[in-house]
Amino acid sequence: MKITVDEEKCCGAGQCVLIAPEVFDQREEDGIVVLLDAEPADGHHTAVREAASVCPAAAIRLSEST
Amino acid sequence: MTTPSSVVVAGASAAGLGTAEALRRKGYRGRLTVLGAEPHPPYDRPPLSKQVLAGTWTPERARLRTREALDALDAEFLLGDPAVALDVAARTVRTASGRTVHGGAVVIATGLRPRTLPGPDGLAGVHVLRSLDDARALRAELRSAERAVVVGDGVLGAEIAATAHTMGVAVTLVGPQPAPMARQLGPTVAELLAALHREHGVRLRLGAAVDALTGHGGRVDGVRLGDGEVLPAEVVVVAVGAVPDTAWLTGSGLTLDDGVVCDAYCRAADGIYAAGDVARWHHPGLGEPLRLENRTNAVEQSAAVAGNILGEARPYAPIPYFWTDQFDARIHVHGRPLPGAEMTVVDGAVADRRFVAQYRHRGRVVAVLGWNMPKQARAHRQALLAEPMDAFAVPS
Ligand SMILES: Cc1cc2nc3c(=O)[nH]c(=O)nc-3n(C[C@H](O)[C@H](O)[C@H](O)COP(=O)(O)OP(=O)(O)OC[C@H]3O[C@@H](n4cnc5c(N)ncnc54)[C@H](O)[C@@H]3O)c2cc1C
Ligand code: SF4
Numbered sequence: 001m002k003i004t005v006d007e008e009k010c011c012g013a014g015q016c017v018l019i020a021p022e023v024f025d026q027r028e029e030d031g032i033v034v035l036l037d038a039e040p041a042d043g044h045h046t047a048v049r050e051a052a053s054v055c056p057a058a059a060i061r062l063s064e065s066t
Numbered sequence: 067m068t069t070p071s072s073v074v075v076a077g078a079s080a081a082g083l084g085t086a087e088a089l090r091r092k093g094y095r096g097r098l099t100v101l102g103a104e105p106h107p108p109y110d111r112p113p114l115s116k117q118v119l120a121g122t123w124t125p126e127r128a129r130l131r132t133r134e135a136l137d138a139l140d141a142e143f144l145l146g147d148p149a150v151a152l153d154v155a156a157r158t159v160r161t162a163s164g165r166t167v168h169g170g171a172v173v174i175a176t177g178l179r180p181r182t183l184p185g186p187d188g189l190a191g192v193h194v195l196r197s198l199d200d201a202r203a204l205r206a207e208l209r210s211a212e213r214a215v216v217v218g219d220g221v222l223g224a225e226i227a228a229t230a231h232t233m234g235v236a237v238t239l240v241g242p243q244p245a246p247m248a249r250q251l252g253p254t255v256a257e258l259l260a261a262l263h264r265e266h267g268v269r270l271r272l273g274a275a276v277d278a279l280t281g282h283g284g285r286v287d288g289v290r291l292g293d294g295e296v297l298p299a300e301v302v303v304v305a306v307g308a309v310p311d312t313a314w315l316t317g318s319g320l321t322l323d324d325g326v327v328c329d330a331y332c333r334a335a336d337g338i339y340a341a342g343d344v345a346r347w348h349h350p351g352l353g354e355p356l357r358l359e360n361r362t363n364a365v366e367q368s369a370a371v372a373g374n375i376l377g378e379a380r381p382y383a384p385i386p387y388f389w390t391d392q393f394d395a396r397i398h399v400h401g402r403p404l405p406g407a408e409m410t411v412v413d414g415a416v417a418d419r420r421f422v423a424q425y426r427h428r429g430r431v432v433a434v435l436g437w438n439m440p441k442q443a444r445a446h447r448q449a450l451l452a453e454p455m456d457a458f459a460v461p462s
Pocket of ligand 1: 076077078079080081082101102103104110111112113114115147148149150175176177178195196197222311314341342343344358359360361362364387388389390391
C-alpha cells in the first residue's frame with residue numbers, strides 16, 4: 001500500500017489522526033496533515049483505508065498495488 | 067440477523083459513497099447499487115462555496131474519488147436517474163427512468179434541497195448553492211457582477227459572502243441574527259467573524275428581515291428589507307437553509323419529520339436505513355432526535371449504517387463536528403456551543419486570531435472551538451469525551 005496526501009485539499013479535520021495515529025499527524029501551526037509513513041506495514045492497512053474513506057476533504061489517496 | 071445479498075443506496079454523494087465504501091471495507095461481497103439523481107460521479111460539496119466558486123479549483127478537483135477507486139468498489143452506479151418511490155415491504159426502489167431495484171437492505175442518502183424565498187419564480191440572477199451545477203452557474207454570474215446580496219447569515223451564506231468578495235464583487239450579507247453564524251458559534255466568536263467580514267469590506271446588514279426580491283424585466287435587481295430599504299444587486303444568493311430531500315418517500319409509510327426518522331441504529335424500518343443530512347435519528351447519548359448537516363457526519367453515519375446492515379447492532383452516538391473556511395479563518399467546532407454557554411479561551415489568544423475556546427453549560431464542557439488552531443482544538447476535544455453525552459442536549 002502506498003499513501004499520498006493532498007495538503008491543499010486537507011481541511012485539518014484530524015479524522016485521520018484519530019483513526020491511524022501511527023500513520024498520520026497534523027502540523028502544529030495550521031493542522032494540515034503530515035504523512036508519517038507513506039508505506040505502512042500490513043497491520044495498519046485497515047485503519048488507513050478507513051481514514052482515507054472518512055477524510056472529509058478526500059485528501060488521502062491510496063494505491064493498493066502491493 | 068442474516069447479511070443481505072444485495073444493498074441499494076439512494077443518493078450518490080458523501081453519505082451514499084460512504085455507505086458503499088464502508089460495506090466493502092467491512093468485507094461485504096454482495097451486490098451494491100448506488101442511485102444518483104445527478105449525472106456527475108460523486109463529488110464533494112464543501113469546496114463548492116470555497117475553491118470551486120472562487121475558481122481556484124476546477125470542478126474535477128472536487129470529485130470524491132478517482133475513476134479507478136470507484137471501479138475498485140465493485141458497485142453499480144446508476145447516475146442521472148433519481149429514485150422516485152420506495153416500497154418498504156418489498157424493499158424496492160423505483161427510478162424516474164422506470165427501473166426497479168431491489169435490495170436486501172435499502173439506504174436513504176438523498177441529502178437536502180435548498181429553501182427558496184417566496185416571490186416570483188424564475189427571476190434571473192437569483193441563485194441557491196447546493197450542487198456542482200449551482201456552483202458553476204453562480205460563479206459564471208458573479209464573474210461579471212458588480213454587486214451581490216447574500217441572503218442568509220448561516221455558515222453557507224457567510225462562506226459565499228467571503229468567496230464572492232474575494233472575486234471582486236461588492237457583497238452585502240443580510241440576515242436576522244446579531245452576527246453571522248451566531249447560533250453555531252455563540253455571540254463572542256460570531257462577533258469576531260462579523261469583524262473579519264467587515265475588515266475585508268463585506269457589508270453586513272444584521273438583524274434584518276428580507277421582505278421580497280425586486281426585479282425588472284424578468285431579472286432580479288435588488289432585495290427589499292422589512293424596513294423598506296432596497297439593496298441593489300445584479301446577483302442574489304439565497305442561503306436560508308435547506309430541507310431534507312424526502313419528497314420521493316411521501317406515501318412510502320416511513321415517518322418523515324424534518325428528515326427520515328430513524329432509531330438509534332439509523333434504521334427507519336426493517337431493512338431500511340438513512341444516513342447523512344437526510345437522516346433524523348435518535349442520538350442515544352443525547353436522548354433526543356438529531357439531524358446533522360455536516361460533512362463528517364455523512365461519512366461517520368454511513369459507516370455506522372454499513373455496520374448495522376452487517377449485524378454490528380451498534381447505536382450511532384457521534385460528537386457533532388464541522389469546520390468552515392472564511393477569508394484566512396479556519397474554524398473548527400466540536401460539540402455544540404449551546405445558547406447561553408460560557409466561553410473561555412484555553413489556548414492561544416483572540417487578539418492573535420489563533421485560539422481554542424471551550425464552552426461550558428451548567429458546569430459541563432459542551433463544545434470546543436478552534437480558530438486557526440485545528441490540531442490544538444482536536445486535542446481539547448478530549449474534554450468533551452470526558453463529559454456525559456447528555457451535556458450536549460439543547461435545554462428545552
Ligand atoms: C456549498 C456547501 C458547502 C459546505 N461546506 C461544508 C463545510 O465546510 N464543512 C462541513 O462540515 N460541511 C459542509 N457542507 C455540508 C456537507 O457538504 C454535507 O453535510 C454533505 O454533503 C452531506 O452529504 P449527504 O451525502 O448526506 O448529502 P448530499 O451531499 O446532499 O448528497 C445527496 C445526494 O443525493 C442525490 N439525490 C437527491 N434526491 C435523490 C433521489 N430521489 N434519488 C437519487 N439521488 C438523489 C443528490 O443529487 C445528491 O447528490 C457544505 C454543504 C454545501 C452545499
Ligand atoms: S482527515 Fe483529511 S482533512 Fe482531516 S487532517 Fe486528515 S487528511 Fe486532512
